[in-house]
Amino acid sequence: MATARDLGESSHATKQTGPPAQRNPGFHFEQYTYEEYKETADWLLSKTELRPSIAIICGSGIGGLASVLKDQVVFKYSDIPNFPQSTVPGHMGRLVFGKLNGKPCVCMQGRFHLYEGYPLSKVTFPIRVFRLIGVETIIITNAAGGLNEDFKVGDIMVIKDHINLLGFAGNNPLVGHNEDRFGSRFPCMSDAYNRDLCKLAHEVGRELGFSNIIREGVYCAVGGPSFETIAECRMLNRLGADAVGMSTVHEVIVARHCGMRIFALSLITNKAVMDYDSEERANHEEVLLAGTLPVLLSSPLHPNRIKNL
Numbered sequence: 001m002a003t004a005r006d007l008g009e010s011s012h013a014t015k016q017t018g019p020p021a022q023r024n025p026g027f028h029f030e031q032y033t034y035e036e037y038k039e040t041a042d043w044l045l046s047k048t049e050l051r052p053s054i055a056i057i058c059g060s061g062i063g064g065l066a067s068v069l070k071d072q073v074v075f076k077y078s079d080i081p082n083f084p085q086s087t088v089p090g091h092m093g094r095l096v097f098g099k100l101n102g103k104p105c106v107c108m109q110g111r112f113h114l115y116e117g118y119p120l121s122k123v124t125f126p127i128r129v130f131r132l133i134g135v136e137t138i139i140i141t142n143a144a145g146g147l148n149e150d151f152k153v154g155d156i157m158v159i160k161d162h163i164n165l166l167g168f169a170g171n172n173p174l175v176g177h178n179e180d181r182f183g184s185r186f187p188c189m190s191d192a193y194n195r196d197l198c199k200l201a202h203e204v205g206r207e208l209g210f211s212n213i214i215r216e217g218v219y220c221a222v223g224g225p226s227f228e229t230i231a232e233c234r235m236l237n238r239l240g241a242d243a244v245g246m247s248t249v250h251e252v253i254v255a256r257h258c259g260m261r262i263f264a265l266s267l268i269t270n271k272a273v274m275d276y277d278s279e280e281r282a283n284h285e286e287v288l289l290a291g292t293l294p295v296l297l298s299s300p301l302h303p304n305r306i307k308n309l
């Protein structure tokens with residue numbers, strides 16, 4: 001659980017900015033200043049000569065992806081100024097700089113979630129830091145429950161769109177003062193997921209002989225940490241969601257706001273339960289186990305493809 005210190009009492013405290021009218025203690029309005037993002041970016045740039053143009057976020061149990069990076073420079077989140085801490089099993093809490101086929105990348109082994117008690121400004125803090133260190137393309141991965149009847153555990157869903165259920169209730173990471181140096185007040189999201197990168201993923205999947213497990217679909221974000229009820233799964237399925245999870249959309253919104261190219265993948269770690277007779281029970285252990293499936297080793301994140309981004 002995020003501590004009070006994490007949530008604003010540290011020396012790198014999250015500051016509330018913007019007009020007082022925007023400050024509402026009952027709502028997650030805490031915001032960082034531009035200078036705080038910059039402070040973290042400058043700190044990282046001073047510690048490594050690598051200048052990544054690609055960032056990768058590893059979802060639950062998928063942190064092993066970082067091991068393909070060569071010439072690694074690793075930072076524990078606890079050592080990075082202003083960085084939140086990972087509190088969830090399967091999220092190591094390390095920022096790994098390194099090279100994929102000679103191309104500098106930065107990889108988050110562990111992300112932050114709203115259900116950990118973090119405001120969305122903290123959940124998405126690394127995205128703006130990445131922008132300031134020169135990242136142009138972000139690859140976001142997550143573990144998700146399959147709502148689409150055709151999906152199987154181990155399938156990889158290329159995310160073509162999302163439903164931000166939390167956003168419907170005003171819980172959007174861009175709520176509050178808009179920092180114009182990152183992007184505009186009302187960013188468009190209809191092109192959030194880069195279509196060329198989606199196409200490339202399918203090509204790579206075919207080349208590697210994995211067409212049968214590469215899917216495409218809509219990801220729906222819920223708040224968690226409780227898994228969905230049967231009625232909720234049925235509802236999300238009818239709303240047009242193919243997979244459900246507890247992350248990603250906030251990162252996507254902030255990345256798009258600051259002009260990054262986005263490619264996102266869900267690993268289907270479990271099938272959402274939609275039948276009252278089912279014996280299946282969603283659980284985090286099963287989610288983490290799916291991250292070890294051998295098929296991941298040949299995913300569209302294969303190093304040979306990164307150089308084409």
Ligand SMILES: O=P(O)(O)O[C@@H]1C[C@H](O)[C@@H](CO)O1
Nearest residue numbers: 059060142143246247284287
């Ligand atoms: O960080 P991601 O979205 O990959 O993690 C999913 C959602 C929850 O954090 C957790 C549930 O098992 O996995």
